[in-house]
Amino acid sequence: MTKPLTTDLRHIDVRQLARKKLLVPGYRYAWEWKHHHTGELKASIWIEIADAYITFRYKISNREQSCHIAQAVQLVTTPCNYGHQRVWFACPHCGRKAALLYLGFKLACRRCHKMAYEVQRESLHDRQCRKLDKVRERLGWEAGFLNGHGNKPTGMHWYTYEKLLTEHHRLEAPILAQFGKLCGLDAELAKYL
Ligand SMILES: [Zn+2]
Numbered sequence: 001m002t003k004p005l006t007t008d009l010r011h012i013d014v015r016q017l018a019r020k021k022l023l024v025p026g027y028r029y030a031w032e033w034k035h036h037h038t039g040e041l042k043a044s045i046w047i048e049i050a051d052a053y054i055t056f057r058y059k060i061s062n063r064e065q066s067c068h069i070a071q072a073v074q075l076v077t078t079p080c081n082y083g084h085q086r087v088w089f090a091c092p093h094c095g096r097k098a099a100l101l102y103l104g105f106k107l108a109c110r111r112c113h114k115m116a117y118e119v120q121r122e123s124l125h126d127r128q129c130r131k132l133d134k135v136r137e138r139l140g141w142e143a144g145f146l147n148g149h150g151n152k153p154t155g156m157h158w159y160t161y162e163k164l165l166t167e168h169h170r171l172e173a174p175i176l177a178q179f180g181k182l183c184g185l186d187a188e189l190a191k192y193l
Helices: 014-019 110-139 158-183
Strands: 010-013 028-034 041-050 053-061 066-079 085-090 100-103
Touching: 010 014, 014 085, 053 100, 100 110, 110 158
Parallel strands: none
Antiparallel strands: 010 100, 028 041, 041 053, 053 066, 066 085
């Protein structure tokens, strides 16, 4: 029996397993996380070692779903000093060597998890841009936050114009900040592009 994981992304370190001599083919054991102070069991996973493979079994859940994960991961070695070998996980998603694997709804290296996170952020960015374009449309300005600011549309009430401007600036700030980050600029500078 293992205790389910939550999505706060626990990780497992191959160097720690190697140090504790827990990478011996044929070994089967539970790997546990306990509370620092109380010793209460927070989560646990099941590990099985075969020749050059390590299999992780665990249950993970969040508010929406609960999954059983069983994932075999290849162990690869590279030579290091004094004829020793260093062992790595091969990330099941990108195949890169990794010392750490993160246990989420997928078991993968940090880079693969980070990429999934960036995609989510990207769609947030897209959503923000769409909202901004709606305001720009009402202002009669060309869509796209890089197209600068236009003038007050003829016939528009000043009060309405001021309200839309405020809304435009509120929506624009995080978009510019994000854009600046992508381009390696700060938000202030991005405004003048
Ligand atoms: Zn990866």
